[in-house]
Amino acid sequence: MNKAIKYRVYPTTEQSIMFAKTFGCARKIYNLMLADKIAGYQTTGKIPMVTPAMYKQEYPYLKEVDSFALCNVQLHLQAAFGNHFSKARKKRTGFPRFKSLKNSRKSYTTNNSHGTVAVSDGAIRLPKIGWVKAVIHRQPEDGWLLKSATVSQDPDGKYYVSVLFEIPDPVRDHVPDLSNAIGLDYASDGLYIDSNGNKGTNHKYYRESHEKLAKAQRRLSRMQGSRKGEKRSANYEKQLRKVNRIHRHIANQRLDHLHKLSTEIANRYDVVCAEDLDMRSLAGRGFGNGRATMDNGYGMFLGMLGYKLSDRGKYLVRVNKWFPSSQICHRCGKMHPEMKDLKIRVMDCSCGHHIGRDQNAALNILREGLRVLNESLAA
Ligand SMILES: [Zn+2]
Known part of the structure; x- marks a missing residue:
């Protein structure tokens, strides 16, 4: 093919x-x-x-x-x-x-x-x-x-x-194993938390590059040419090229890392259920830090996962962002409206279930995603 x-x-x-x-x-x-x-x-x-x-x-x-x-x-x-x-x-x-x-x-x-x-x-x-x-x-x-x-x-x-x-022909009669599934909950401070409680994060070098970028930008702002209408000095031009180089480096690092993570998941699982987000409204609403949200590339990551899974005859199920994944106790199904407060990191349910907020959400996303998938496969 x-x-x-x-x-x-x-x-x-x-x-x-x-x-x-x-x-x-x-x-x-x-x-x-x-x-x-x-x-x-x-x-x-x-x-x-x-x-x-x-x-x-x-x-x-x-x-x-x-x-x-x-x-x-x-x-x-x-x-x-x-x-x-x-x-x-x-x-x-x-x-x-x-x-x-x-x-x-x-x-x-x-x-x-x-x-x-x-x-x-x-x-x-x-x-x-x-x-x-x-x-x-x-x-x-x-x-x-x-x-x-x-x-x-x-x-x-x-x-x-x-x-x-x-490209190698996709295995035509690959029947996806619906039990080989994972749920992903969006995490604003990283990338996602999966239903096994593992955290998919942005690479640590990425933070280091950001510090380097901030330093380079501060230097640039002190040079002649940083103000509007000011004539740009040779040093300014040189520093500007440096800033742009760091920008490109960061973009490449991020892309590389997202590719690695998404390939790993697409190879390992047959069904991935992930929280769908409207990234634009999230960034605008000041959900944590707007820049961190835009930078962490969750939307890009879901896009990569989508085509990699479909190339392998597997499924990505996007779970509607309005689904109250973090408010439902995964064990007994009781609603916990207090979980709307992002500061509450652990869910304590009257059924005795005690679980981290994000993993509980990822488990609910997994269950909801499988429900949606089974429904559409039966149709
Ligand atoms: Zn419960």
């Missing part, structure tokens, strides 16, 4: 010049080959085979760009002719047309050959281009094979790289 992930990339000026050159060469070679195929067909009645190598003598600049990009144009054109003359009517398409500068997509496709294309933290590697800064919103998983990458530029000038992976 193939899977494509499209990443936004931010090339340097030098890299964007190379992209433009490659787009241009891909279009040029397409038009040259198409013209020769048509001419050959008109004189011999057969469509001649043409390769990019045939044109490199006459157009030496073709040698400057990624050769895979040109090879893929050849394959693309062959497929276009194949489809046009296809006997199956469904596949049949129009006759291949020339690409004009105005009316053609700026793109090219390159192939991975032993790591020439790679996805890493915050960057994508491409042949002849090197590492291009990128937003890696999703990391490829273990066992995924990187096949090819398509670079494109949209009409607004934004650049994207769509990376194609070959």
Whole structure:
């Protein structure tokens, strides 16, 4: 099974010049080959085979760009002719047309050959281009094979790289074991507490980086250029770059950590029931510390869990945020409205149940989630 992930990339000026050159060469070679195929067909009645190598003598600049990009144009054109003359009517398409500068997509496709294309933290590697800064919103998983990458530029000038992976077929008859389930309760001071009482937290280095960031920002604020309208000094620019570097580092650390945690859970459990939250309203309501809430990436974490579980034929059940998970005694079902007070950390029930507030909530979320899941599976 193939899977494509499209990443936004931010090339340097030098890299964007190379992209433009490659787009241009891909279009040029397409038009040259198409013209020769048509001419050959008109004189011999057969469509001649043409390769990019045939044109490199006459157009030496073709040698400057990624050769895979040109090879893929050849394959693309062959497929276009194949489809046009296809006997199956469904596949049949129009006759291949020339690409004009105005009316053609700026793109090219390159192939991975032993790591020439790679996805890493915050960057994508491409042949002849090197590492291009990128937003890696999703990391490829273990066992995924990187096949090819398509670079494109949209009409607004934004650049994207769509990376194609070959991924192992999901086990088709994997029947999820509904008893292999876990409940997650959102925790504002960490990430979540699970129904076994374990805490999923943000990485400790993350705090350290934050201290570093605060220090760097304080230094920046004292430099000439920090006030509006003030001319920025060279030191200010230098410090600003440092601040931005720490920001990027923190974002990568966080993403990395969320990926690790979510992969672990998706591998281990068949059903995950999690408290669903409206992160925006939470941050706005001053639920604890607004920044801690936004920073801890719970929403991002649930998103990752969602697709990782579904890739494995498993379930993520989001339990409605209005479900009073922290007020119900998990053992006897009695309601405890006093638990609305976040300061009460332990539930003491008349049934004799004595349990930490968060674990009790996680257990209730698990039970509610399984109820919802069973209901929807029965429907
Ligand atoms: Zn009770």
